Amino acid sequence: MLVLTRKLNESIMIGDNIEITVLAVDGEQIKLGINAPKQVEIHRKEIYLAIQQENSDALKSESTILTSLSEYFKKKNQ
Incomplete structure (x- = not known):
């Protein structure tokens, strides 16, 4: 398993077309934004x-x- 550290509003890329962004951190909860092609099921x-x-x-x-x-x-x- 790859473990990455990201701060608020920072992103990671999966391949060339999937971006995951940290949108909010509230205690133990993290809100992630996922930008991916429509054909990718999430x-x-x-x-x-x-x-x-x-x-x-x-x-x-x-x-x-x-x-x-x-x-x-x-x-x-x-």
């Missing part, structure tokens, strides 16, 4: 992990439904 980590879990659950559910349908049609054709 989420808080807990939201990102929830999305990944929902996608995984949806795939499992879809697989279960397909298996159930397959079994139904096998029984129906017997």
